[in-house]
Amino acid sequence: MNLILALDFGGTKHAAAVVASGEKHQLSDKRVFSPPNPHAQSDLEIMLSLARELLAGREPRAIGVSFGGPVDATSGKVRLSHHVSGWENMPLQEILEREFGAPASVDNDANVAALGEHRYGAGMGYNSLLYITVSTGVGGGWILNDRPWRGIEGMAGEIGHVVVDPTGPVCLCGKRGCLERLASGPYIAQQTKDRLNLHPDKGKLLRSLCHDNLDEITGLMVSQAATQGDKIAIEALETAGWALGVAIGNVANLINPQRFILGGSVTKAGDRFWNAIHHIARATALPEVHFEIVPAALGDKAPLWGAVALAEDVLMREQGRAGSREQGEES
Amino acid sequence: MNLILALDFGGTKHAAAVVASGEKHQLSDKRVFSPPNPHAQSDLEIMLSLARELLAGREPRAIGVSFGGPVDATSGKVRLSHHVSGWENMPLQEILEREFGAPASVDNDANVAALGEHRYGAGMGYNSLLYITVSTGVGGGWILNDRPWRGIEGMAGEIGHVVVDPTGPVCLCGKRGCLERLASGPYIAQQTKDRLNLHPDKGKLLRSLCHDNLDEITGLMVSQAATQGDKIAIEALETAGWALGVAIGNVANLINPQRFILGGSVTKAGDRFWNAIHHIARATALPEVHFEIVPAALGDKAPLWGAVALAEDVLMREQGRAGSREQGEES
Numbered sequence: 001m002n003l004i005l006a007l008d009f010g011g012t013k014h015a016a017a018v019v020a021s022g023e024k025h026q027l028s029d030k031r032v033f034s035p036p037n038p039h040a041q042s043d044l045e046i047m048l049s050l051a052r053e054l055l056a057g058r059e060p061r062a063i064g065v066s067f068g069g070p071v072d073a074t075s076g077k078v079r080l081s082h083h084v085s086g087w088e089n090m091p092l093q094e095i096l097e098r099e100f101g102a103p104a105s106v107d108n109d110a111n112v113a114a115l116g117e118h119r120y121g122a123g124m125g126y127n128s129l130l131y132i133t134v135s136t137g138v139g140g141g142w143i144l145n146d147r148p149w150r151g152i153e154g155m156a157g158e159i160g161h162v163v164v165d166p167t168g169p170v171c172l173c174g175k176r177g178c179l180e181r182l183a184s185g186p187y188i189a190q191q192t193k194d195r196l197n198l199h200p201d202k203g204k205l206l207r208s209l210c211h212d213n214l215d216e217i218t219g220l221m222v223s224q225a226a227t228q229g230d231k232i233a234i235e236a237l238e239t240a241g242w243a244l245g246v247a248i249g250n251v252a253n254l255i256n257p258q259r260f261i262l263g264g265s266v267t268k269a270g271d272r273f274w275n276a277i278h279h280i281a282r283a284t285a286l287p288e289v290h291f292e293i294v295p296a297a298l299g300d301k302a303p304l305w306g307a308v309a310l311a312e313d314v315l316m317r318e319q320g321r322a323g324s325r326e327q328g329e330e331s
Numbered sequence: 332m333n334l335i336l337a338l339d340f341g342g343t344k345h346a347a348a349v350v351a352s353g354e355k356h357q358l359s360d361k362r363v364f365s366p367p368n369p370h371a372q373s374d375l376e377i378m379l380s381l382a383r384e385l386l387a388g389r390e391p392r393a394i395g396v397s398f399g400g401p402v403d404a405t406s407g408k409v410r411l412s413h414h415v416s417g418w419e420n421m422p423l424q425e426i427l428e429r430e431f432g433a434p435a436s437v438d439n440d441a442n443v444a445a446l447g448e449h450r451y452g453a454g455m456g457y458n459s460l461l462y463i464t465v466s467t468g469v470g471g472g473w474i475l476n477d478r479p480w481r482g483i484e485g486m487a488g489e490i491g492h493v494v495v496d497p498t499g500p501v502c503l504c505g506k507r508g509c510l511e512r513l514a515s516g517p518y519i520a521q522q523t524k525d526r527l528n529l530h531p532d533k534g535k536l537l538r539s540l541c542h543d544n545l546d547e548i549t550g551l552m553v554s555q556a557a558t559q560g561d562k563i564a565i566e567a568l569e570t571a572g573w574a575l576g577v578a579i580g581n582v583a584n585l586i587n588p589q590r591f592i593l594g595g596s597v598t599k600a601g602d603r604f605w606n607a608i609h610h611i612a613r614a615t616a617l618p619e620v621h622f623e624i625v626p627a628a629l630g631d632k633a634p635l636w637g638a639v640a641l642a643e644d645v646l647m648r649e650q651g652r653a654g655s656r657e658q659g660e661e662s
Contacts, residue, residue, distance in 0.1 A: 144480065145476075152589045153587055153620070153621060155584070155620045156586050158587075158620065163577055163615055165497055166495070250494055253486070253492050254487065254489065254493060255473075255487050256484055256489075257482065286489055286492050289484070290483075290484060
């Protein structure tokens with residue numbers, strides 16, 4: 001039995017799993033939260049001890065890693081983390097290979113989650129898809145021709161900073177009307193708060209959910225209020241759904257993939273949100289361009305399952321190499 | 332010597348070329364205009380006689396075809412032509428294979444032009460690129476991982492109907508602010524005309540170029556007037572450049588390709604147009620996302636050279652198959 005070690009370095013929590021290669025249904029995994037003021041070194045130590053605990057003395061044959069930030073997938077070096085300092089140019093693949101004596105493969109979380117959904121989730125059997133996560137931020141990962149497409153610098157899938165409305169509100173990145181500015185959880189909350197400030201007579205439900213402290217409004221509260229018919233909440237979610245629909249319809253025209261898979265906390269916002277996405281995406285794509293938009297199947301385990309897939313691919317390459325060595329074909 | 336037959340079925344003109352496989356510098360080609368009220372059958376006959384003339388009794392070993400409309404590249408069947416009737420479901424590949432006794436490969440003009448620029452033009456040595464043609468319409472073709480990316484239904488590359496400004500003017504397709512609506516030649520002319528109607532005191536130069544008949548204004552006249560400093564013309568070209576810049580920057584974030592190659596008559600509109608594209612594309616893409624935007628190298632011969640590349644690939648596959656038959660590896 002070939003043992004696979006799968007690791008998911010998140011912004012605020014880390015998860016690890018050990019699974020037998022070929023196993024598709026069970027993942028014995030463990031997750032821990034980062035301590036306050038995390039640093040690369042402490043995060044790495046937390047993850048190593050988590051992995052050792054799960055391995056319990058056994059040796060993995062391959063390691064797959066999802067990292068919450070830009071990675072050079074070829075060398076397995078982390079470029080940086082947007083949340084945690086000390087990760088700059090960390091040779092994560094090399095460190096793990098030395099630590100566990102097995103080959104490793106590292107990629108960023110959106111690409112790895114896309115791979116997870118493709119191999120074990122809502123993308124099974126589809127050879128081209130865009131996975132979009134809508135949560136604190138908005139990001140994406142591609143599968144084209146059954147393989148991850150990372151772009152020339154590993155930056156492909158940055159759908160959060162695609163401009164959908166050039167006259168829209170200013171995003172953290174400095175541009176106007178980025179998808180992330182219109183559809184991410186914190187911005188949905190902020191838009192709602194701004195509207196409530198403008199209309200002190202409206203949004204009774206929202207005000208009670210946040211105990212009249214508008215700064216405490218979250219995307220989740222907006223979803224709850226929308227389900228119960230709150231107009232301001234509904235408007236905020238429909239704006240987010242509209243922005244996602246425009247982005248998805250544009251991408252359908254550009255790349256013509258089979259499926260869009262949407263994950264992340266905001267995608268739990270209910271029918272009104274999903275209806276807006278479907279309606280606007282369909283209206284934005286050309287009539288001849290067909291596609292499906294479906295919810296992610298693996299939830300927050302997508303990166304961990306994707307890490308399993310990365311490790312399976314490493315094993316496959318190793319076995320291919322061993323096979324050709326036996327046949328004496330390798331020089 | 333293996334002879335290649337390359338065919339380019341355009342909307343208003345057809346071109347054919349005969350070239351020796353492996354030849355990269357000379358294309359003995361001929362082009363003819365379609366008669367008025369063209370039909371699929373007459374277009375096909377024109378092309379066949381053009382090809383026979385160039386072949387002069389010799390037999391091609393492979394045929395590559397660029398077709399000005401949607402094609403099922405797998406079967407080599409034309410879906411339809413937007414300009415000429417009678418093409419619906421025409422088995423073009425099969426017809427040509429029967430006629431010339433050689434294997435053929437057919438794809439739509441934007442994909443084939445992208446392949447031409449990739450193999451023989453401004454895309455040589457680049458493994459991922461988007462070719463964009465800006466002319467009567469706006470279209471595109473992808474090369475990803477050194478191969479054409481056509482999408483699941485052959486519809487990839489439809490950048491002309493990507494929405495760049497949801498509050499913009501209405502496009503022929505019914506949506507607002509499509510790239511084609513803002514950047515194609517006829518729409519640049521129309522925008523200019525609308526502005527001239529609003530400002531009867533402005534645009535002396537443009538008015539003289541069209542002999543005071545505003546309906547006769549063309550994209551070319553707008554370019555000429557802009558070069559000589561006409562403000563209305565400059566504004567129209569800067570709007571087109573802005574729209575292309577937004578679209579390119581968004582695509583860079585989404586797909587992270589190495590190069591954007593721009594061809595078509597509108598791209599000859601001068602520095603102001605190109606500067607707007609470069610400036611806005613750079614501002615729209617994330618700072619970490621790098622790319623180049625360059626003019627096409629092959630001009631209106633890109634589809635013909637792309638057809639040569641399609642035929643070269645057919646030859647390569649044939650030779651691969653012959654090779655494995657000799658080795659007895661094929662079942």
